[in-house]
Amino acid sequence: MSSYDKAIESYKNGIATAASFAASLMLVRGVVHELVPPQLREVLFSHLGYLRWWHAVSPHHTIVIEQRTDDGLTNNHTYSAVKTYLATRISTTDGQQLQRLRVSSMDENDKMLVAMAEGEEMADVYDGAEFKWRFVSREIAIRNGHSSSDIDGGQQEVRSFELSFHRRHKEKALKSYLPFIVSKAKAIRDQERSLQIYMNQYPDTWSPVDLRHPSTFDTLAMDQELKQSIIDDLDRFIKRKDYYKRIGKAWKRGYLLYGPPGTGKSSLIAAMANYLRFDIYDLDLSEVQSNSDLRRLLIGMSNRSIIAAEDIDCSVEMKQREGHELKSAEEEKEEQKVTLSGLLNFVDGLWSASGEGRIIIFTTNYKERLDPALLRPGRMDMHILMGYCTAESFRILARNYHSITYHVTYPEIEELITEAMVTPAEVAEVLMRSDDTDVVLQDVVDLLK
Ligand SMILES: Nc1ncnc2c1ncn2[C@@H]1O[C@H](COP(=O)(O)OP(=O)(O)OP(=O)(O)O)[C@@H](O)[C@H]1O
Numbered sequence: 389m390s391s392y393d394k395a396i397e398s399y400k401n402g403i404a405t406a407a408s409f410a411a412s413l414m415l416v417r418g419v420v421h422e423l424v425p426p427q428l429r430e431v432l433f434s435h436l437g438y439l440r441w442w443h444a445v446s447p448h449h450t451i452v453i454e455q456r457t458d459d460g461l462t463n464n465h466t467y468s469a470v471k472t473y474l475a476t477r478i479s480t481t482d483g484q485q486l487q488r489l490r491v492s493s494m495d496e497n498d499k500m501l502v503a504m505a506e507g508e509e510m511a512d513v514y515d516g517a518e519f520k521w522r523f524v525s526r527e528i529a530i531r532n533g534h535s536s537s538d539i540d541g542g543q544q545e546v547r548s549f550e551l552s553f554h555r556r557h558k559e560k561a562l563k564s565y566l567p568f569i570v571s572k573a574k575a576i577r578d579q580e581r582s583l584q585i586y587m588n589q590y591p592d593t594w595s596p597v598d599l600r601h602p603s604t605f606d607t608l609a610m611d612q613e614l615k616q617s618i619i620d621d622l623d624r625f626i627k628r629k630d631y632y633k634r635i636g637k638a639w640k641r642g643y644l645l646y647g648p649p650g651t652g653k654s655s656l657i658a659a660m661a662n663y664l665r666f667d668i669y670d671l672d673l674s675e676v677q678s679n680s681d682l683r684r685l686l687i688g689m690s691n692r693s694i695i696a697a698e699d700i701d702c703s704v705e706m707k708q709r710e711g712h713e714l715k716s717a718e719e720e721k722e723e724q725k726v727t728l729s730g731l732l733n734f735v736d737g738l739w740s741a742s743g744e745g746r747i748i749i750f751t752t753n754y755k756e757r758l759d760p761a762l763l764r765p766g767r768m769d770m771h772i773l774m775g776y777c778t779a780e781s782f783r784i785l786a787r788n789y790h791s792i793t794y795h796v797t798y799p800e801i802e803e804l805i806t807e808a809m810v811t812p813a814e815v816a817e818v819l820m821r822s823d824d825t826d827v828v829l830q831d832v833v834d835l836l837k
């Protein structure tokens with residue numbers, strides 16, 4: 389049973405009980421509702437034993453979402469989704485009514501999470517319906533075993549969110565508002581998690597580290613039109629999941645990046661990863677010894693990720709590693725046959741069966757040295773030349789490093805730059821030398837000369 393089914397189930401039970409109460413109490417309820425503040429109301433009614441009564445006639449229904457699931461141990465996923473979602477609502481005007489907040493963070497690098505304090509209430513409007521959230525924390529006695537008599541004296545805090553709404557919105561609450569919150573929370577978490585870059589280790593494992601590469605399409609110095617066409621291509625690719633399924637092809641896209649060292653090929657991969665929020669699998673082919681290891685590595689990748697094989701240059705055949713156990717002649721022959729275009733075929737077969745949303749990127753300094761099979765139309769979807777610094781890319785670099793859009797040296801720099809054949813990396817290095825813009829730009833002029 390999913391947590392929604394459970395919620396619906398307990399909800400139905402509530403309705404059944406509710407239906408048996410007299411409608412004449414509506415009038416009394418209305419009067420009390422107007423005159424008595426909510427806290428007092430609750431005390432009053434629970435003391436009088438009227439609480440159930442009250443709920444029966446109230447036009448408002450409540451869904452309780454506890455921190456733990458029924459076994460009392462497992463975290464309730466819906467609860468954490470609500471918590472994540474409400475944190476984003478609290479920072480908006482909807483949250484201004486809150487007088488007491490709780491703030492927490494896991495460590496000094498963690499973002500602070502703002503939450504309602506115990507007993508606080510806030511409203512949220514979804515699809516024209518008003519929903520009220522209340523955070524409730526109760527202490528309950530911890531019981532040992534099942535008999536109610538052997539209470540061991542300990543207390544346990546039970547936290548829950550209570551969602552109240554007019555009963556005409558019950559369908560909307562369960563079937564659309566809560567699912568909306570769950571998917572919203574997932575999107576928020578995806579956005580906040582740090583991206584990973586995985587590196588393969590002999591023979592077939594990936595080890596991750598946080599991807600901290602700050603490169604984005606905004607900071608990338610390259611031809612604006614080309615940049616935009618890459619962004620458009622990625623956007624189209626991401627939207628086409630169903631299309632790929634329909635035509636029976638693996639949902640993947642291949643990019644070949646080529647150009648001299650220091651022109652931003654690796655930076656472009658990082659920019660793509662940051663743009664799509666995809667992890668990178670940095671495949672070092674010299675660490676891969678056999679087809680079966682490669683297959684295991686490819687299967688071990690998660691969906692919606694980028695696999696990058698960098699600097700493939702002349703090493704289209706995977707190198708035989710030294711110092712590892714001897715293989716039979718047949719195995720050896722098999723291994724030698726793995727080429728990049730073989731890798732692509734391999735990827736097609738494997739990934740159309742299992743993977744989704746994969747991007748494969750090869751980078752090279754020497755496109756002309758690559759196996760022609762790899763360059764054939766249809767192998768890599770886009771061939772992208774990362775070239776020497778142009779006037780356009782220089783301006784982007786100067787803006788990145790010195791927050792300027794113009795300087796007296798620009799005409800001279802722009803005149804010299806095309807002839808000079810300097811890489812963005814070289815220009816970036818000069819721009820970083822000092823905070824004094826006048827000095828470094830003069831250095832750029834000298835570099836170009
Ligand atoms: N096009 C660019 N836009 C912005 N910064 C760049 C660009 N090209 C290079 N840089 C700067 O130079 C550094 C090196 O660039 P990068 O590693 O992306 O080059 P590469 O083309 O991958 O080189 P290689 O062929 O040696 O792997 C980057 O960290 C970045 O600071």
Ligand SMILES: [Mg+2]
Binds near residue numbers: 653654655698751
């Ligand atoms: Mg590189």
